[in-house]
Amino acid sequence: MTQEQPIAVLGGGSFGTAVANLLAENGHSVRQWMRDPQQAEAIRLNRENPRYLKGIKILPGVTAVTDLPATIAGSSLIFVALPSSALRSVLARHADQLTGKMLVSLTKGIEAQSFKLMSEILEEVAPGARIGVLSGPNLAREIAEHALTATVVASADEALCERVQAVLHGRTFRVYASSDRFGVELGGALKNVYAIIAGMAVALGMGENTKSMLITRALAEMTRFAVSQGANPMTFLGLAGVGDLIVTCSSPKSRNYQVGFALGEGLSLEDAVSRLGEVAEGVNTLKVLKAKAQELQVYMPLVAGLHAILFEGRTLNQVIELLMRAEPKTDVDFISTSGFN
Numbered sequence: 001m002t003q004e005q006p007i008a009v010l011g012g013g014s015f016g017t018a019v020a021n022l023l024a025e026n027g028h029s030v031r032q033w034m035r036d037p038q039q040a041e042a043i044r045l046n047r048e049n050p051r052y053l054k055g056i057k058i059l060p061g062v063t064a065v066t067d068l069p070a071t072i073a074g075s076s077l078i079f080v081a082l083p084s085s086a087l088r089s090v091l092a093r094h095a096d097q098l099t100g101k102m103l104v105s106l107t108k109g110i111e112a113q114s115f116k117l118m119s120e121i122l123e124e125v126a127p128g129a130r131i132g133v134l135s136g137p138n139l140a141r142e143i144a145e146h147a148l149t150a151t152v153v154a155s156a157d158e159a160l161c162e163r164v165q166a167v168l169h170g171r172t173f174r175v176y177a178s179s180d181r182f183g184v185e186l187g188g189a190l191k192n193v194y195a196i197i198a199g200m201a202v203a204l205g206m207g208e209n210t211k212s213m214l215i216t217r218a219l220a221e222m223t224r225f226a227v228s229q230g231a232n233p234m235t236f237l238g239l240a241g242v243g244d245l246i247v248t249c250s251s252p253k254s255r256n257y258q259v260g261f262a263l264g265e266g267l268s269l270e271d272a273v274s275r276l277g278e279v280a281e282g283v284n285t286l287k288v289l290k291a292k293a294q295e296l297q298v299y300m301p302l303v304a305g306l307h308a309i310l311f312e313g314r315t316l317n318q319v320i321e322l323l324m325r326a327e328p329k330t331d332v333d334f335i336s337t338s339g340f341n
């Protein structure tokens with residue numbers, strides 16, 4: 001019997017660890033690459049990630065490794081769970097090894113200067129690779145603790161979607177397929193910004209009406225932006241759109257929500273981010289999104305409001321006053337202007 005090649009997961013953080021464990025649970029041999037040799041050694045010895053997902057046992061099928069060229073060479077399917085700020089630089093060094101491989105981005109961010117999504121960076125770095133993204137309401141700790149969870153794999157490459165479904169589907173994890181890679185990936189990146197706002201609202205003791213208004217108007221705003229980029233608004237009604245928006249805006253387990261909550265408690269942005277000690281992609285996404293919306297003249301009052309508080313010295317009360325007094329608008333305007341029915 002031929003032995004299956006190991007599957008690679010790049011990234012030693014919460015999500016890489018959760019996905020590596022899921023794959024191992026389904027009987028696959030997994031190489032989880034991380035840059036920190038001490039962390040890899042600790043996982044080999046204690047079967048637990050010393051820094052992320054504490055208390056979760058890492059299954060024997062997961063091997064923590066630090067040799068990236070060997071990890072890439074040994075796998076035809078590679079999941080990338082690196083922060084958006086690191087993805088390009090880590091993979092560009094090994095571009096010549098990536099031809100023909102299936103690369104699936106788990107990263108929910110946008111590159112600072114270029115405004116590129118992670119799969120677009122992968123395409124640039126590895127033009128000969130087969131590319132997909134995985135996105136949905138997927139809090140790492142809940143996946144690791146076997147909460148029933150669903151996600152979306154998106155790619156124009158149907159065989160890639162089928163392979164990802166085959167390796168990840170399990171007792172507690174369901175994978176839906178989509179051909180709208182752009183919409184699925186954009187949804188995952190944009191919702192992080194609104195989770196910061198939602199966390200802030202909770203810290204400030206705002207009511208349930210307010211939370212519902214925020215989430216719903218956030219969906220309108222992110223869909224409006226996506227439509228301006230040529231995306232299909234229907235994707236935003238799926239798991240990777242409204243699904244991920246709901247979980248990230250309602251859960252104290254979300255790191256972006258935690259940053260917002262800390263801001264609402266009165267911490268500075270710098271202190272909020274350093275208290276977290278993990279990646280909160282929404283902070284960078286906010287900066288690039290505000291600039292892009294302005295350039296494209298897309299109306300995004302929540303993004304503009306959060307940006308004004310964090311980077312332009314406005315107070316929360318000033319921003320709330322502006323938002324509530326803005327001229328009356330129609331409710332689901334983003335659908336009627338899109339050209340989609």
Ligand SMILES: NC(=O)C1=CN([C@@H]2O[C@H](COP(=O)(O)OP(=O)(O)OC[C@H]3O[C@@H](n4cnc5c(N)ncnc54)[C@H](O)[C@@H]3O)[C@@H](O)[C@H]2O)C=CC1
Nearest residue numbers: 012013014015016035081082086107108138139140278279
């Ligand atoms: N944690 C979650 O619940 C989910 C996270 N994601 C996304 O996955 C991506 C990664 O997030 P997490 O694993 O949660 O982050 P994390 O903060 O838990 O871990 C980040 C990991 O990346 C490593 N890293 C940072 N810079 C690096 C570099 N230059 N080279 C190599 N490794 C580097 C860190 O050492 C750490 O192991 C983010 O884009 C996030 O939005 C997506 C879905 C769920």
Ligand SMILES: O=C(CO)COP(=O)(O)O
Nearest residue numbers: 136137138139254255256
């Ligand atoms: O993307 C996530 C859930 O789907 C995780 O969100 P945070 O990065 O805010 O923890």
